Amino acid sequence: xxxxxxxxxxxTLCLLSACVNNKEKEVSDSCTIHVKVDGNSTGELxxxxxxxxxxxxxxxxxxxxxPINKKTNTLKIDTVKALRRLTLNYNKKTYRTKIFxxxxxxxxxxxxxxxxxxxxSTHNEYLKLDMLLEGDKMERIRYKxxxxxxxxxxxxxxxxxxxxxxxxxxKSSPLAQLVYNQFWMTDLDTINTIINSFDKDLQSSYFxxxxxxxxxxxxxxxxxxxxPAFSLPTYHNKIISLNDFKGKYVLIDFWASWCPxxxxxxxxxxxxxxxxxxxxxxxxxxxxxxxxxxxxxxVQKHEMPWPQLLDESPKVADxxxxxxIPHLVIISPSGKxxxxxxxEDEHLEMVIDNFINSKNK
Numbered sequence: 001x002x003x004x005x006x007x008x009x010x011x012t013l014c015l016l017s018a019c020v021n022n023k024e025k026e027v028s029d030s031c032t033i034h035v036k037v038d039g040n041s042t043g044e045l046x047x048x049x050x051x052x053x054x055x056x057x058x059x060x061x062x063x064x065x066x067p068i069n070k071k072t073n074t075l076k077i078d079t080v081k082a083l084r085r086l087t088l089n090y091n092k093k094t095y096r097t098k099i100f101x102x103x104x105x106x107x108x109x110x111x112x113x114x115x116x117x118x119x120x121s122t123h124n125e126y127l128k129l130d131m132l133l134e135g136d137k138m139e140r141i142r143y144k145x146x147x148x149x150x151x152x153x154x155x156x157x158x159x160x161x162x163x164x165x166x167x168x169x170x171k172s173s174p175l176a177q178l179v180y181n182q183f184w185m186t187d188l189d190t191i192n193t194i195i196n197s198f199d200k201d202l203q204s205s206y207f208x209x210x211x212x213x214x215x216x217x218x219x220x221x222x223x224x225x226x227x228p229a230f231s232l233p234t235y236h237n238k239i240i241s242l243n244d245f246k247g248k249y250v251l252i253d254f255w256a257s258w259c260p261x262x263x264x265x266x267x268x269x270x271x272x273x274x275x276x277x278x279x280x281x282x283x284x285x286x287x288x289x290x291x292x293x294x295x296x297x298x299v300q301k302h303e304m305p306w307p308q309l310l311d312e313s314p315k316v317a318d319x320x321x322x323x324x325i326p327h328l329v330i331i332s333p334s335g336k337x338x339x340x341x342x343x344e345d346e347h348l349e350m351v352i353d354n355f356i357n358s359k360n361k
Contacts, residue, residue: 031079031101035088036109039071043090045108050082050101050206054314055290079103080206081122081173088115100126100174126174129165133158135178142181158182163194170199180207185323188218217321223338227331228319232286232309235299240307245282247333249355253285254317254327257298261344262326266302272349273306280356282306288314288325330355 035045049062066075068090081102088095090110097115099106104120117123130136138158141151162179169175179194191211195203202208220228231241242250253269255262273283283306289295290312299308311317320329328348330339332355339351 029079029103031077031103032105033075033077033099034105034107035066035068035073035075036107037068037071037073037090038110041091043068043088045073045075046087046089047077048085048087050080050084052210054288057290077101081177082206083126083174083177086115099123100177102173122173125172126177129172129174129178133161133178138182163197166194166197170197171202173202173205176202176205177207180211184211184214188215188222191215191218214321217318221320221329221337221340223340225337226335227329227337228316230316230319232311232316235296235308235310240284240309242284242331242335245284245331246335248279249281249333249352250331251281251283251352252320252329252331253283254288254311254320254322254325254329255285256287256289256325257294258289259325263298263302265326265344266304268348269304269306272352275349276352276356281352284309286311286316288312288317288322 033045037043045064045066045068047064047066049059051062053059053062064075064077066073068088079102081100083098083100085098086096086108088097088108088110093113095110095113095115097108097117099108099117099119100123102120102122104122106120106123107118109116109118134154137154141147141155144151147155159182162175162182165172165175166179176198183190183194191214195208195211195215198208203212219225227242229242231239234240251269251272253262253265255265257263269283269285272281285304285306286309287295287298288311289298292310292312295308295310314322317327320327322342324342326344327342328340328345329337330352332338338355341348345351
């Protein structure tokens with residue numbers, strides 16, 4: 001079954017490559033989108049950001065909104081090769097589709113109560129890859145906590161197929177985004193393998209640049225590395241720096257008011273605070289809340305008796321390569337990272353005890 005999956009994947013990619021290479025090459029320095037409607041009403045086209053989004057405010061600042069007020073409506077956008085989700089609000093109805101943008105021309109035609117897309121060869125390449133790999137199914141189960149046996153096998157084969165695809169087609173921009181979506185939170189060794197497998201010319205693309213930045217961040221905060229320095233405001237608008245805690249162990253807790261596992265872990269942090277004296281261990285909670293008011297309310301509600309810092313950017317979280325919360329980091333008295341974990345950690349108190357009572361501080 002698994003070998004058949006890879007065989008079909010390989011054959012289809014070969015056909016895909018031939019199709020793309022034989023098609024007349026599109027030469028353009030812009031990405032043009034034509035939207036064709038019946039002209040009997042007005043509306044708007046909304047293009048969602050392809051970038052990573054940390055808040056509604058960031059989303060609103062990056063989205064593209066274009067009026068639809070005639071039969072053929074034309075707009076030009078940047079030429080970044082990326083999957084973009086489009087929403088067309090027209091004649092009191094909402095239509096959705098997605099296109100993989102690149103230099104060239106796209107025509108969106110509203111017909112038979114749906115959007116028909118005529119796109120570039122890059123867009124067609126994405127559609128074929130997505131259909132072959134069952135991308136919609138992957139999106140449905142990507143963050144699902146409890147998977148069936150069939151779903152677990154599918155997810156495993158999906159990842160392996162992407163890796164095999166890179167080896168065969170290292171210049172594929174759509175493949176680069178699919179890989180980014182799947183492996184953003186993976187380990188350093190896998191990220192290195194992925195980056196080195198793609199063609200060097202593609203490494204300047206948006207999604208591979210993101211993976212390269214992720215790799216660099218992971219290397220900077222690997223166990224044994226010196227912790228990045230940072231300064232952030234507290235709940236009382238006082239600036240606190242990591243350097244203020246030199247000479248003792250520091251437990252950094254990355255969290256947010258909207259994160260149930262983070263809230264669930266607060267009692268454990270309170271037990272740790274009560275057990276270990278301040279001269280041996282300091283605790284710092286760093287919230288990545290985008291809305292300061294939400295953070296303030298949570299701090300007031302949960303009454304955590306240690307410094308509460310806000311990282312709205314979230315610049316410091318990025319420095320520590322945080323991709324999920326709660327994320328806990330232990331810094332040694334000499335300023336080195338000695339422990340990292342993501343999610344609920346039932347052994348955290350024991351780990352701290354071992355560090356503090358160890359002779360090798």
